[in-house]
Amino acid sequence: MKIKTKIFGVLKQKIGDEGGKELLSESLIAFFIRSFSALVSFVMNIVIARYLGADESGYFFLALSVITVLSTFCRLGTDNIMLRFISIHKSRDEMDEMQSVVILLLKKVLIFSFIIVPIIVFGSNIISVYIFKKPLLQITMIWTGLSLPFFAGYMLLSYAFQGIKKVGYSVTLQGTILPFLLIIAILIFAPSKSSQLSFIYFIISVITLAGGYICWKKITLGHVKPYANSRQVIAESKPLLVVAMLQQSILWGGQFISGAYVTPASLAQFAIAQRTSLLISFILIAVNLVSAPRFAAYYNANEINKLKKYVKTTTRLLIVISIPLVIIVFVFAPQIMALFGKGFKSGAILLRILAIGQLISMMSGSVGYLLMMTGHQKEMRNINIINGILALVLFGILIPKYGAIGAAISTSIAIGSQNLMAVRQVKKKLGINTLAVGVGSWKTIFQKKVKNKA
Numbered sequence: 001m002k003i004k005t006k007i008f009g010v011l012k013q014k015i016g017d018e019g020g021k022e023l024l025s026e027s028l029i030a031f032f033i034r035s036f037s038a039l040v041s042f043v044m045n046i047v048i049a050r051y052l053g054a055d056e057s058g059y060f061f062l063a064l065s066v067i068t069v070l071s072t073f074c075r076l077g078t079d080n081i082m083l084r085f086i087s088i089h090k091s092r093d094e095m096d097e098m099q100s101v102v103i104l105l106l107k108k109v110l111i112f113s114f115i116i117v118p119i120i121v122f123g124s125n126i127i128s129v130y131i132f133k134k135p136l137l138q139i140t141m142i143w144t145g146l147s148l149p150f151f152a153g154y155m156l157l158s159y160a161f162q163g164i165k166k167v168g169y170s171v172t173l174q175g176t177i178l179p180f181l182l183i184i185a186i187l188i189f190a191p192s193k194s195s196q197l198s199f200i201y202f203i204i205s206v207i208t209l210a211g212g213y214i215c216w217k218k219i220t221l222g223h224v225k226p227y228a229n230s231r232q233v234i235a236e237s238k239p240l241l242v243v244a245m246l247q248q249s250i251l252w253g254g255q256f257i258s259g260a261y262v263t264p265a266s267l268a269q270f271a272i273a274q275r276t277s278l279l280i281s282f283i284l285i286a287v288n289l290v291s292a293p294r295f296a297a298y299y300n301a302n303e304i305n306k307l308k309k310y311v312k313t314t315t316r317l318l319i320v321i322s323i324p325l326v327i328i329v330f331v332f333a334p335q336i337m338a339l340f341g342k343g344f345k346s347g348a349i350l351l352r353i354l355a356i357g358q359l360i361s362m363m364s365g366s367v368g369y370l371l372m373m374t375g376h377q378k379e380m381r382n383i384n385i386i387n388g389i390l391a392l393v394l395f396g397i398l399i400p401k402y403g404a405i406g407a408a409i410s411t412s413i414a415i416g417s418q419n420l421m422a423v424r425q426v427k428k429k430l431g432i433n434t435l436a437v438g439v440g441s442w443k444t445i446f447q448k449k450v451k452n453k454a
Contacts, residue, residue, distance in 0.1 A: 049268065078156060085229075090165075139195035160216065173211075273351040
């Protein structure tokens with residue numbers, strides 16, 4: 001108990017008092033929930049890599065990356081629109097409107113997803129043989145393709161839970177239930193082929209969406225009715241679709257292009273390194289789970305000073321916690337990659353390169369959510385257009401020449417550039433320099449330590 005109090009006191013001193021206690025308390029809860037989710041995902045990757053081996057796990061992770069990107073496309077930019085409008089209606093206690101937004105967007109996403117499924121299923125041969133030049137990928141693509149509507153549905157629903165500040169439900173639905181059930185299924189059925197695992201993945205994705213929707217109906221009030229602002233919701237989601245798709249091209253484009261140039265084993269190394277590096281950002285995700293609804297509520301209520309102070313607090317908290325984690329990843333990268341089995345340890349360099357991009361993302365703060373939750377989605381769209389093009393150019397130049405290392409360098413540069421450009425837009429539109437907040441807080445702490453020693 002004394003250790004917990006001491007840690008709480010040190011963090012509070014570094015992030016400041018304005019809104020710090022509330023943020024720290026709620027973020028610590030989100031942090032532990034998200035930490036468990038990250039741990040489950042990490043274990044899932046280890047189990048998949050060890051049961052399937054480098055080649056078969058490479059096929060599965062490639063198919064999963066394709067479905068992840070297509071799921072984003074099928075959600076049509078509605079993720080953050082769902083979060084924003086649910087947050088606003090919840091703050092006004094407008095339960096009927098809140099339920100109407102959920103059903104409106106969920107129906108839209110599911111209908112569009114089911115239209116895309118036949119294209120993936122009947123085009124699986126073209127995708128596998130002619131695009132990725134990997135014929136053994138075909139059956140895996142069929143089953144993961146069938147899981148698309150359910151994956152898109154439960155991911156969208158997780159943003160609704162976030163909007164009503166049910167962090168536990170949001171994180172559990174988005175990143176815990178499916179990996180946890182998948183681990184259990186692998187241990188029971190011991191699949192040795194990616195096609196077998198993809199069938200299991202399909203069944204579990206159906207279960208996840210059904211369970212998520214049942215939980216939503218049990219914990220929320222209100223009745224569905226025709227939504228008065230449906231045109232506004234659809235119109236505002238369009239720029240965010242571009243944002244989301246380009247974001248996915250930056251994150252997963254390296255795997256797609258690598259799929260045509262590198263061996264399945266090298267592809268598996270890169271996929272594992274990238275998924276592991278993304279676990280660094282679970283701290284940012286934990287803070288965003290708490291902060292994003294407040295960004296929308298403060299801005300909608302025109303409480304700009306409260307927004308600025310809250311952003312300052314969140315950025316400091318991110319930096320205090322994230323830097324030690326990145327150092328650990330750098331130092332122990334070979335040991336971390338070795339956990340995934342024989343042939344993965346040499347991918348340590350990939351993990352270190354990708355960790356650099358994640359560090360810049362953490363140092364920048366919640367700039368993406370700040371822009372999208374305050375109605376500046378067009379600015380975020382333009383940032384992602386520039387960096388999406390940058391990423392594709394870098395992928396095209398570096399991957400054919402350097403393979404997986406080229407993919408890692410390209411991804412890290414694009415992520416860093418994207419966040420630094422968002423920092424600039426946040427400063428321009430909202431008058432908040434998140435990077436200066438972070439650097440300034442550490443400069444102040446360093447100066448105090450020097451004075452104390454003197």
